Amino acid sequence: MSGPALAPLRDRRFRWYFASRAVDLLGDIMGGVALAFAVLEVSDSPSALGFVLAAHSVPLVAFLLIGGVLADRFGRTLIIQLSNLTAAVTALAIAALVLTGHAEIWQLAALTAVNGVAAAANQPALAGLLPQLAPKGALQQANALNGLLRNTALVLAPAAAGALVVGVGPGWAIAINGATYLLSAALLLPIKLPAPPQRGKGDSIVADLRTGWTFFRRTTWLWVIVLAFSALNALSSGGFQTLGPAHAKGSEIGVHGWALILSSGAVGLVLTSIVFLRVPLRRPLLWGMLGCAVYAGQMIALGSTTELWILMTAAFVAGAGIEIFGLGWELAMQEHVPADMLSRVYSYDMLGSFVAIPVGQLAFGPLGAAFGVQQMILVAGLAYCAISLLSLVSRSVRSMTRAEAPVTESTTDAPVS
Missing domain, CATH: 1.20.1250.20 (MFS general substrate transporter like domains)
Structure with missing residues (x-):
């Protein structure tokens, strides 16, 4: 496959973005699978798992609007990097609790809630960043490549997560997810974009x-x-x-x-x-x-x-x-x-x-x-x-x-x- 189909990948900034998304998607999907098994190690109650999952989704929904404003105000790459750093801290903290045997449901829920706030900033910023990086006339191809990456990750990442959970335990799988957040943020560093428009005092x-x-x-x-x-x-x-x-x-x-x-x-x-x-x-x-x-x-x-x-x-x-x-x-x-x-x-x-x-x-x-x-x-x-x-x-x-x-x-x- 070549020619117009892969035109976005000939742009250096898009390649850095694509690499960052690949790392982020694989880690995030693996981390979600591993977290479920980590919770079930602490408590075999489905209600406990539902509580932890809701602790992520509720702040995600609650802070989405603020996340969109922050991305438009301060620059999308910056917001993505800060949210990834925050998510890395929460993932590594969860991994440490699970690996040391000190994890409790309320701790996992609290850390997952912080991760949900980070995701509320991350998602609108990611959605707005891609068209800034797509080469002229290649917006559809850029979105199709992004979709191909996401869909491939949905096929591969759960299997990788299952192998990690069985082989080394959910704690190590979550720790790897924390590392992918850090790497994903670092891969965005070479991308330079114009500063967002200056806003007046009343804005x-x-x-x-x-x-x-x-x-x-x-x-x-x-x-x-x-x-x-x-x-x-x-x-x-x-x-x-x-x-x-x-x-x-x-x-x-x-x-x-x-x-x-x-x-x-x-x-x-x-x-x-x-x-x-x-x-x-x-x-x-x-x-x-x-x-x-x-x-x-x-x-x-x-x-x-x-x-x-x-x-x-x-x-x-x-x-x-x-x-x-x-x-x-x-x-x-x-x-x-x-x-x-x-x-x-x-x-x-x-x-x-x-x-x-x-x-x-x-x-x-x-x-x-x-x-x-x-x-x-x-x-x-x-x-x-x-x-x-x-x-x-x-x-x-x-x-x-x-x-x-x-x-x-x-x-x-x-x-x-």
Whole structure:
């Protein structure tokens, strides 16, 4: 593979960014797997694990908006580096507690909460940094390469984490994650970007948040998709991620079959990333939301049959569909949101999209018990498909095309749609 597909990697700054993301993704995914087993070594209670995981997700959601403002104000590479250093300290502290046998649940939850605050700054900054580094005319390829990296890590990192946990224990795996945070921050040092625009005395954090919110609510395609994903993520997290494993374990699918289903989805993600290194995506949100409707197929299949080959095929197609949405969404945001407020707008997107995930996780367990696990997976899939297609009623969603050049800065009379 060569030519335009790999054009971003010929840019020195993008190569440093790509290397940093590779290290960060592998370490972060491995660390998440290892942390779960570390918690279960301290307490075999699922409630304890849920408590520690919630300790990360709650501050992540709570501080996302502030994280977006900080990234736009002080520079995205700086915020990423500071958040990585903070995450490294928490990971190494957790590793030390686990390795010395002194870990307690409240300690793990407290340190994980600090990591969640760091992630709240890191995620909007990362989202806003990539378009600053993508070579001119290669934004789609840069996003596709980023997606390929992420999807490959999702395939490789859990297996590596499992081998480390079994071989040397979760404490050492978490320590390695701490080291990857430090290396990831160091790899960003060679990247030099222009300083963020100077702000006046009246430009407070509250004013920055208000500016981002004004753009968000006035931009129809933006709030329509975020509103849709408030429901879609709740349905996916509850119907597929929560009820899916329970259904698999209690049926002829089994744990091994469930692993094959997840692997099939990952292959769909990876191959689609490769395809879009070369194939242009002209209508990012139209094809993206059609991809989401396709993603619902794996829940509809899981709610209708236990034939493994059907479920694996549906998962493969679902992986392809959701990867198309992911690429389309990044292109829409990066080309149609002013660069100087991109991290702030991403933070509103993430807040709206993430906020209902715990609702789905908590609600679908009782619903499955009351109405049947497989039946509720089917309902979730049908609702997911319907909401995805309903979003296309909005003309601003279905008619959006690629911009010839990204919006570089915001203005008070910037057109929205």
